Amino acid sequence: MELVIEHLSKTYPNGTRALHDVSLQIAPGMFGLLGPNGAGKSSLMRTISTLQEADSGSIRLGEIDVLRQPEHVRQVLGYLPQEFGVYPKVSAAELLEHFAVLKGISNKSERRQVVDALLHQTNLWEARNKNLGGYSGGMKQRFGIAQALLGDPKLIIVDEPTAGLDPTERNRFHNLLAEIGEDRIVILSTHIVSDVSDLCRQFAIINKGQVLYTGDPLVAIEEMRGQIWRRNVSKDELGQYQQQFSVISSRLFAGQTIIHVHSIAQPGNGFEAVEPTLEDVYFARIHAAEQVAAEASKA
Numbered sequence: 001m002e003l004v005i006e007h008l009s010k011t012y013p014n015g016t017r018a019l020h021d022v023s024l025q026i027a028p029g030m031f032g033l034l035g036p037n038g039a040g041k042s043s044l045m046r047t048i049s050t051l052q053e054a055d056s057g058s059i060r061l062g063e064i065d066v067l068r069q070p071e072h073v074r075q076v077l078g079y080l081p082q083e084f085g086v087y088p089k090v091s092a093a094e095l096l097e098h099f100a101v102l103k104g105i106s107n108k109s110e111r112r113q114v115v116d117a118l119l120h121q122t123n124l125w126e127a128r129n130k131n132l133g134g135y136s137g138g139m140k141q142r143f144g145i146a147q148a149l150l151g152d153p154k155l156i157i158v159d160e161p162t163a164g165l166d167p168t169e170r171n172r173f174h175n176l177l178a179e180i181g182e183d184r185i186v187i188l189s190t191h192i193v194s195d196v197s198d199l200c201r202q203f204a205i206i207n208k209g210q211v212l213y214t215g216d217p218l219v220a221i222e223e224m225r226g227q228i229w230r231r232n233v234s235k236d237e238l239g240q241y242q243q244q245f246s247v248i249s250s251r252l253f254a255g256q257t258i259i260h261v262h263s264i265a266q267p268g269n270g271f272e273a274v275e276p277t278l279e280d281v282y283f284a285r286i287h288a289a290e291q292v293a294a295e296a297s298k299a
């Protein structure tokens, strides 16, 4: 089953253009949707999840017309929203049982089996009788995945799931996502580039409601080969370099400022070529789009 999004656009009543002619083709497996804050990721996720409408365009999930048959989508969809609220005074086992009833698993012994299996799969079995209010961020996110997996959905959407998790919990969450992404479509919306490079064989970069790139992360990296250059600069020089070159990122390392420049030709003395990463791809694409927008606003 494929998810095919074509020419999707959405402008909110206050005039904010959140999605502009978005087209994406998503095959089973993990798909990373990468973009800065405000790029339109949540708007797209909510539209695919049938929680809000689009102004124009279409979304097809296999045979289902997502925008016209929301009730069909809901039967095959699991959704972990950005803000996943839980009832603090009930246990994971109780709440999952309750969600399972809502999901229509009416046979008691079947429900028990499903709930127990999900608690094991998400590594919450030991803590199943603890109140959710006492769960850590990572445990809450794993519980979010458990509820999203009820009813064996074909499409799972997770919105910024690793924000705020410590490295161990993030790692554990990655492993869980990789496991559930084996045989269904999992869309992972995030601004954390390494979430995508670790997990996804397909991804897209969106910025200001527009798709800047979509494809395979390894291909995207390969395409940047030979175009990323690094140099150490002093803090005072940074502004000057930004004027002169396409500085796509600058970061401090051991008290020094390291810049990455995107350039097809060797930018000059003191620059050395580096192996590009997905982060370079991401910053280079966003930077190029901003340049185009700046030029257009000048004209």
Ligand SMILES: Nc1ncnc2c1ncn2[C@@H]1O[C@H](COP(=O)(O)OP(=O)(O)OP(=O)(O)O)[C@@H](O)[C@H]1O
Binding pocket: 012, 013, 014, 016, 017, 018, 035, 036, 037, 038, 039, 040, 041, 042, 043, 044, 191
């Ligand atoms: N209900 C709304 N009404 C008006 N504007 C909205 C609404 N929801 C989102 N926006 C605006 O639409 C744009 C896209 O927002 P969206 O939440 O989809 O982005 P995002 O990529 O998910 O960002 P974040 O990572 O910050 O959640 C932003 O400018 C946001 O302020």
